[in-house]
Amino acid sequence: MTDVDKEVRVRFAPSPTGYFHVGGARTxxxxxxxxRQHGGKLILRIEDTDTERSDSSWTExxxxxxxxxxxxxxxxxxxxSQRKDLYLAAAEKLFLSGHAYACxxxxxxxxxxxxxxxxxxxxxxxxERGLVPGEGRALRFRVxxxxxxxxxxxxxxxxxxxxxxxxxxxxxxxxGDPLFVLAVVVDDQDMDITHIIRAEEHLxxxxxxxxxxxxxxxxxxxxxxxxxxLVNEKRQKLSKRRDRVAVEDYREMGILPExxxxxxxxxxxxxxxxxxxFQPEKALAEFDLGQVNHSPAxxxxxxxxxxxxxxxxxxxxxxxxxxxxxxxxxxxxxLGNEEIMRVFMPLASVTKERVATLxxxxxxxxxxxxxPFSPDQDDYQKLVKESDFAGELIKDFLxxxxxxxxxxxxxxxxxxxxxxxxESIKAILVECADALGIKLAxxxxxxxxxxxxxxxxxxxxxxxxxxxxxxxxxRLENALADLAKNAK
RNA sequence: GGCCCCAUCGUCUAGAGGCCAAGGACACCACCCUCUCAAGGUGGAGGCACGGGUUCGAAUCCCGUUGGGGCUGCCA
Numbered sequence: 431m432t433d434v435d436k437e438v439r440v441r442f443a444p445s446p447t448g449y450f451h452v453g454g455a456r457t458x459x460x461x462x463x464x465x466r467q468h469g470g471k472l473i474l475r476i477e478d479t480d481t482e483r484s485d486s487s488w489t490e491x492x493x494x495x496x497x498x499x500x501x502x503x504x505x506x507x508x509x510x511s512q513r514k515d516l517y518l519a520a521a522e523k524l525f526l527s528g529h530a531y532a533c534x535x536x537x538x539x540x541x542x543x544x545x546x547x548x549x550x551x552x553x554x555x556x557x558e559r560g561l562v563p564g565e566g567r568a569l570r571f572r573v574x575x576x577x578x579x580x581x582x583x584x585x586x587x588x589x590x591x592x593x594x595x596x597x598x599x600x601x602x603x604x605x606g607d608p609l610f611v612l613a614v615v616v617d618d619q620d621m622d623i624t625h626i627i628r629a630e631e632h633l634x635x636x637x638x639x640x641x642x643x644x645x646x647x648x649x650x651x652x653x654x655x656x657x658x659x660l661v662n663e664k665r666q667k668l669s670k671r672r673d674r675v676a677v678e679d680y681r682e683m684g685i686l687p688e689x690x691x692x693x694x695x696x697x698x699x700x701x702x703x704x705x706x707x708f709q710p711e712k713a714l715a716e717f718d719l720g721q722v723n724h725s726p727a728x729x730x731x732x733x734x735x736x737x738x739x740x741x742x743x744x745x746x747x748x749x750x751x752x753x754x755x756x757x758x759x760x761x762x763x764x765l766g767n768e769e770i771m772r773v774f775m776p777l778a779s780v781t782k783e784r785v786a787t788l789x790x791x792x793x794x795x796x797x798x799x800x801x802p803f804s805p806d807q808d809d810y811q812k813l814v815k816e817s818d819f820a821g822e823l824i825k826d827f828l829x830x831x832x833x834x835x836x837x838x839x840x841x842x843x844x845x846x847x848x849x850x851x852x853e854s855i856k857a858i859l860v861e862c863a864d865a866l867g868i869k870l871a872x873x874x875x876x877x878x879x880x881x882x883x884x885x886x887x888x889x890x891x892x893x894x895x896x897x898x899x900x901x902x903x904x905r906l907e908n909a910l911a912d913l914a915k916n917a918k
Numbered sequence: 919g920g921c922c923c924c925a926u927c928g929u930c931u932a933g934a935g936g937c938c939a940a941g942g943a944c945a946c947c948a949c950c951c952u953c954u955c956a957a958g959g960u961g962g963a964g965g966c967a968c969g970g971g972u973u974c975g976a977a978u979c980c981c982g983u984u985g986g987g988g989c990u991g992c993c994a
Contacts, residue, residue: 443994444994445993445994447993447994477994478994479993479994480993480994482993483993483994484994533992536992537991537992551920551990568992569992570992586923586924589922589923590922591921591922592921595920595921595922596921597990599992600991600992601992602992603992604992605992607992609991609992609993609994610993610994611994613994614994629988630922630923630924630987630988631987631988631989631994632988632989632994633922633923633988633989634921634922634923634988634989634990635989635994637922656923658923658924658987659987659988661986661987663929665986665987666987667987667988693930696930696931696943697930698930698931699931700930700931700932700942702932704931704932704941704942704943705942705943706930706931706942706943706944707943723924723930723931724923724924724925725923725924725925725986725987726923726924726986726987726988727929727930727931728929728930730929730930730944730945732929732944732945733929733930733943733944733945734944735944736943736944736945737944739956739957743957780956782957783956783957783958784955784956784957785956794955856953859953860953863953869953870953871952871953871954872953873953874953874954875953875954877953878953878954879954882954884954884955885954885955886954886955886956887954887955887956888954888955888956889953889954889955890953890954891953
């Protein structure tokens with residue numbers, strides 16, 4: 431078998447030093463697409479060689495986020511913290527072969543000499559001192575003084591680095607811990623990685639990796655693909671510390687994983703036909719690293735919200751409801767799912783075309799569950815209290831509503847849940863509006879605010895029907911009493 | 919400062935020398951639909967950073983400038 435026939439093996443290698451943000455998710459996604467396209471393997475490797483900043487809880491978050499996005503991994507997770515011996519063995523090999531040398535320079539030493547020299551980076555002071563590796567001594571790689579190192583990149587073509595511009599970088603810290611450059615190359619060779627797909631920020635370290643790779647073995651070089659970074663509104667690389675773009679946060683606000691997946695896919699790549707909302711199958715069929723954009727992309731939440739709205743609306747009512755229920759359950763811990771679903775289901779279709787996220791269901795349906803109930807103060811003030819017809823209208827509506835409900839038998843209504851149907855409620859309000867000589871749009875406002883609590887929301891008649899006559903009447907009577915009290 | 923990457927509407931993009939007086943989508947504005955709000959429909963405003971080349975012809979190729987970004991750590 432020739433090298434060319436080798437199975438595609440890619441890796442996603444996050445470092446667990448903070449919450450998992452959307453930039454990492456996109457890198458993982460592109461790796462996944464590439465692996466699946468080529469019938470290859472996706473390996474997950476946790477780069478936790480920085481013991482100071484790494485934490486297993488972050489690893490947990492990465493795992494959960496990948497699962498949520500349906501990015502399934504074939505191997506791993508491997509933990510670099512558990513493979514230290516491998517890196518140290520490679521370090522020894524490099525020292526023995528003369529590719530690396532021990533260095534006892536402190537940071538200050540280097541700084542001081544730099545003042546005289548004015549050249550940045552390490553000055554190769556220890557290169558020919560013949561120090562033996564040991565306590566308090568770092569191990570540095572001997573970078574060639576001449577020649578160039580060329581990075582073969584699927585996204586950017588060939589990128590050339592003059593070796594003189596690369597300093598003798600550290601492979602092993604003076605405390606004996608291996609550094610990521612070493613660990614990454616050792617692992618990529620050990621795990622037979624064929625394609626390294628990662629963010630562009632790694633491009634400057636790639637020539638180092640290549641030099642190391644060749645010094646370590648004669649394995650075929652991996653092919654690189656450096657993806658443009660994701661930036662914030664200020665065009666800076668997304669940072670875990672600065673930018674609030676955790677995958678977990680989007681999940682909590684009710685972004686659908688398929689919407690996130692789709693949005694991430696088209697952030698930096700577009701299918702030939704220009705379509706933007708599509709199933710993963712299409713990306714699998716058409717995705718091409720060579721077509722990935724070269725420039726940084728802004729993670730536009732507004733656009734994500736649009737994608738999410740599209741996905742929500744394409745859901746079957748039952749599915750939509752099932753996904754929304756947990757959000758309501760969280761907002762109203764006292765309620766059982768059954769209880770929520772009973773009123774959610776009949777309103778599912780009118781709700782799903784009014785939300786961009788699942789969390790927004792809570793806001794739209796709160797009138798069903800709030801207990802005690804109280805309307806939005808601003809809306810109530812403006813559309814009920816300050817209205818010159820609200821009192822009259824509400825009274826009229828309430829009278830007619832009761833009449834329809836009791837149906838000529840005032841005693842037949844104890845607490846019947848039968849209620850009044852949508853068409854009848856509408857007919858009643860039309861009559862009220864006509865009596866006042868105003869339009870239906872105007873007439874619905876006081877009723878809406880008094881019963882549903884806000885000036886905007888679900889279609890009034892559907893909402894009233896599902897709410898049920900008891901609460902409708904109680905809230906209208908409350909409004910009436912309040913208006914009467916105020917009139918004095 | 920040094921090295922490297924990048925540059926099409928505000929944003930994400932289509933564009934691989936003539937099909938481009940630059941197309942689509944988000945956001946924005948207007949109108950239609952309409953019980954509110956949405957959703958949906960129709961329309962509108964809005965861009966090839968600049969300067970040189972190459973070419974019969976450049977958003978597309980080359981050079982420079984400017985601008986932005988990344989890296990420059992015994993972080994990843």
